[in-house]
Amino acid sequence: MTEAPVALATTNWAGNHTYRATELHRPESLAELQETITNARQVRVLGSRHSFTAIGDSAELLSLEAMTSDRVDVSSDRRTVTVDAGLRYGELAAALHREGLALHNLASLPHISIAGAVATATHGSGVGNGNLATAVAGLELVTSSGELVRCARGDADFDGMVVGLGALGAVTRMTLDVEPAFDVQQRVFEQLPWDTLYGNLDEVLSAGYSVSLFTGLGPSVDMIWVKSRTDVAGSPAGDLFGAIEAATERHPLPGIDPAPTTAQLGSPGRWSDRLPHFRMGFTPSNGNEIQSEYLLPRTAGVEALEVLRSLAHRIRPLLQVCEIRTVAADELWMSTAYGEPTLGLHFTWLPAQAEVEELLVELEARLLPLGARPHWGKLFLADAATLAPRYPRHADFLALVDRLDPRRAFRNDWLERHVLDVG
Template identity: 75%
Template sequence: MIEVPVALSTTNWAGNYTYWARTLHRPQSLEQLQEVVSAGARVKVLGSRHSFTGIVDSAELVSLEAMTSPDSVVVAPDRRTVTVDAGLTYGEVAAALQPHGLALHNLASLPHISVAGAVATATHGSGVGNGNLATAVAALELVTSAGEVVRAARGDADFDGMVVGLGALGAVTRVTLDVEPAFEVRQQVFDHLPWTALFEHFDEVVSCGYSVSLFTLFGGDVDMVWVKSRTDAAAPPEGELFGAVAADGERHPIPGIDPSPTTPQLGSAGPWSDRLPHFRMGFTPSNGDEIQSEYLLPRAHAVPALEALRALADRIRPLLQTCEIRTVAADRLWLSTAHEQDSVALHFTWVQAQSAVEELLVDLEAALLPLGARPHWGKVFLADAGTLAPRYPRHADFADLVQRLDPRRAFGNAWLERHVLGG
């Protein structure tokens, strides 16, 4: 087993959070991982480091990189599921599925994120009929703080609580995902959607493609609507969309930035994995120099939420790089931000100004929390466990599951106590 000073991985992906861990373990086998977690007083698994907070920080960190390989991808004989190392990125999974002619149902805006990290935080993608990435999990394997290997599958008593586990239950090592036959997607961007058109036709706008994202700086209109349409479904809109006009060139979600890192647009058909994300592998995703926050609300509250944000526009704009509006279908996973409610996701890409962003979030959350907002677990927010627990009907069951799988709280940390578990 390899142990290295944590200085080799001192910050998260965006550089806004510095880990305080003393040691970074790199186990090369399941047995070595069992030894590490059973011996550690406090330990967390470090994935692609795309979280923006201390959700994965601990006295000791574990990298599963040496236990992760695209060669480990196993397609089930019935071609309905695939089992992968949890540390693989979605880009790597997509590449491994390509020779088999298979696809995942959806992808997040970045293919750079790890499967385990995305699933554990209910990271999503978009589409009124699409559940978040965690809903594709059919089974998983994790190592508990006692060093035991636990396997659970859809239908098991605790499974719906284990999937979006926030890293609080154990070290997830293998994940089985639902797959379907590969499909192609066309991506078209529309510029300058009037606010009045969005408010009058919100459901129609977000339903006009398989996956739809809107980007705005809260100015005079919605800057862009990105429509991703499957070629085996209804034809995508052309030319005009409720007053928005088809873009005359490729766009970056952040206005004014070179679109080279983005996936192909202008209506050209291509593989699902090359169109569903906003960004391509091999490039710095998004802007890189940023902080992110996100809140998911009942979809029925989308227009009131956007009106509340427009009222704060003068305070939001100086810190905002872009705000993305997406939809996520309801699910049954206990700590999913879309648990039992079709949701609208309001995602903020901020400039690197942590204290100013947190000061703004006081008023932003005061506007959104009364509308039922649930913060994305992997991004910057302020709400504490006392505020958030009532928003999750199975919260008490999750706390009980944590106690059963990790009674000594080896996978706990200050962030989990403050924002999830309390006490």
């Protein structure tokens, strides 16, 4: 029997959104989950609550924690593993370590759930690294009719189902590509002149397996975090285009204790202990913030950076830090890297919602004409009519939503406004 709904009065991780739901279901089996979804008028799955908007809200919410274990089922060729979709990446990494396996990349935080990260095209960095959703080889989900649907790479709807924005059903299991475990070393370089970055943007972004630039939009780029695989030659040391290697460990936010961050100074360690910026056992990032991110064609990179610098006087009073990173192109219909290599401009804002939204009006007016696509899980303003033309398979995704959720149980106001209502 499905556990009786309980009262829900909680916020997202950042505290900038209070869930309107009054019922939280905690099914303990697939059958209970199917029953709950079938009986719910409107429902969404509650993950690690690391989105910054109402994307995950509904009249009723589902937690899959009671259905989630850290067991990984390794395929016979050891190229894929199948896991519960509610697992968090830090927990998955520990399970993969026991098997001598690794994912191709991780996001900056290991605290996020697999299903939520995949559904929103969340990513790490690296010119050759696709976002986390590109590792998905198969998935299972429960539709609003209670049907269990399985889909694998190569199936007709697969590329539309992976980055599903929670609009298609409750994802319960995922099969992910893996590879043999590898080690990474991380170095931080400081004070790169903007003109040097403009003249060597591709080279700087390609300086390691995963590269992130952090800036407060001051006179120079504050830090370049370079994560290099130890099984690949060419890890920089000493200086990087004139930026000098930091002599002590750094936090992405200036002046913050680096204790929560992953080890630096070129010390080799397992992939899962270096690819994220933050360690699993600590409060992620600053913990008191709002985040936005815009993914643009890499060919527009210098122009986009010039936009930020021209708006620095408006941005800096609300900015904690801006991170610049890259994502390889993919073919997932609603991925922010669909069809082209992208440059991500990520903003960690002060917790000032009204002021940030006012600034985003101006910021989006300058970035959207350059082809920017907002990160689905972070704060932005653009509506569905504006965003739809940026996704060549958008109409196909809408048809898939209608087919898998004909009674509209997984829809909410946020999805209507930003994804589904194209006018």
